Amino acid sequence: MSYLHGVHVEIEQNENQIFMEMKAIGTLTHEDYEKITPLLETALEGTTDPVVNVFFDGTEFEGWDLHAAWDDLKLGLRHGRKFNKIAFYGNERWQSIMSKVGSWFISGEVRYFEDSIEAINWLREADKSAS
Template identity: 75%
Template sequence: MTNIHGIHIDVEQVGNQIFMEIKAIGTLTHSDYEKITPLIEDAMEGIEHPIINVYIDGTEFEGWQLQAAWDDLKLGLKHGRKFHKVAIYGNQRWQEVMSKVGGWFISGEVRYFDDSIDAINWLRV
């Protein structure tokens, strides 16, 4: 049986405004973060005061391996002040709880949604 996991990211940038769409699948590993962290940091490079809005699709997300959870925390601590809004679209109660915890590590707003359209509409306001 194959254990499918990973992170897919799309980044759009206009001036200092950055929109990231992230899809997390399965149980994330340290190697997933080794691939994705440079992409996120490259998107912010050269922008003095980026305003970042993020849409996270967690409907196929199952969690993190321990090292990957640490990688996620480090990423949040390093860049958390740059995030304006993070919308987490999910389908499990623990994801809603984690969205509240994630809000402790960024200066912007983090909200959980069980409807993708509501999440995207909130990011556009």
């Protein structure tokens, strides 16, 4: 088990198109969601019919603590209809299963990838179809 921990988030917005890139290291905490949630909500603010695509790098991700798991569920229930595609880039079988479960809470697609280039290409296809 790693003691390294952190989350990096970048959000790009072009009108109603929002691209979010996240990298999680170690176990996500409630404090991480206190940073992530306002960033997403600021990007969504005042956007009509937002289309959110996410690239999640989970190659160093180990899961959530209990409070963070609850935060993740609440975020999905509150904004799940705004997510178009989530590409989960990982390297563990449990991450593949988790990405399938995550798709229950959003209206868009969630796919698991073991190749980051394939994941980015899949997200770019979404951008072409949305323009």
